[in-house]
Amino acid sequence: MEFSSLSKLKVTCAPLFALVALAQLLLSLPVQGAIVWHWEEDFTELEQETLVPWLTDTHSALERFVGPLPFDVHVYMHRRDGADQPVPWANTRRNNEQALYFYVNPEFDRASFMDDWTAAHEFSHLVLPYLGSANAWFAEGFASYMQHSVMVESGAIDDAEAFRRRDLKMKKAVAALADTTVSLPENMPDLKARRSYPTFYWGGAVYFERVDAALKQQDSSLPQVLSAYLQCCRMHRPDLDALVSTLDRVSDTSLFSRELALMRITPGVPARPLGS
Ligand SMILES: [Zn+2]
Known part of the structure; x- marks a missing residue:
């Protein structure tokens, strides 16, 4: 009796356990779009x-x-x-x-x-949410910093070519901002008015280059942090400061907010990391 009711319980519950296990597996898998x-x-x-x-x-x-x-x-x-x-x-x-x-x-x-x-x-x-036109330097800096790495991943160019193309663009932007007395975020209205898009695209990329270099020193990297961010938090709708706080939390650092503070007070842009 006892055995039989136990086996009945097992028989009845087996599909349920399987369903729970399947649900847990599905929840642990990242949601993917097309x-x-x-x-x-x-x-x-x-x-x-x-x-x-x-x-x-x-x-x-x-x-x-x-x-x-x-x-x-x-x-x-x-x-x-x-x-x-x-x-x-x-x-x-x-x-x-x-x-x-x-x-x-x-x-x-x-x-x-x-x-x-x-x-x-x-x-x-698309990796980051829309952050408003005032923060275009951040959004464009991000997409610009990422684009050549994505091209390497697709097999279109190799690492050396990605480095060459990115470096060329960043050097030009840094040179264009060399004599500026205001920070890149403060400079945005003027750069937009003068249609100096490459300057703020690639000037903004300096932020991500600095963050990526600092993360690499801690055995992490920007793509690694973004991967965790996409899984936990991408569907939130933050402003820029809330986004960098989330990226800090995901990376277990204060790098993203610290570097943002530096971008906001440094005339031109902060120095590119050594070796760049
Ligand atoms: Zn863009």
Whole structure:
């Protein structure tokens, strides 16, 4: 009797245990989204055969680099026939969805699209939430710092080429800010008015280069912190200070807020890390 009721309990509960175990497993797995395609203009099948792998590979490369984005990415495709480059314009929009808008000249071949930084840059933006136009230096600095690493991950360029391209851009930005008496965040209205986009994009990247270098000294790295952040906290909607506090907590450091404070008081930008 006792045995039989025990075995009955086992039989009844076995599927329940299995379900609980499955639920725990699913909860421990990162939520992963997909690309949702919106062909806003007519693209031939052949053109789509170039464009789909380009963006799918870039999305996958980003996710290998920092972990899965916990949402679908809506990709809106527009034509820019006759443009002198594969992607003359692209931007992100975050209202009800995480969306990327690409304006492309589909006459370019797959290799030209893969060698272009725009997709790696735009997908990188999605790792962080929208932080407002006043903090564009932070958002653009982030996407700029990330883009060449994502291109390495997709196989488009190698590490040495990524370093070369990033270094060239950062050196120019640092030189452009050398005689400035105000910090990069304070300088933003003027830089925007003068359309000095590369200066604040790559000046902002200095923040991430410094943070990444400091994390590496502690046997961590920016992608490692971002991976933990994507899993726990990406769906929150913080302002910039709340975001850096979260990144501090996730990395178990005070680096992100300390470096932000330094960016806000240093004329131009703080020095690039040694060895850069
Ligand atoms: Zn951008």
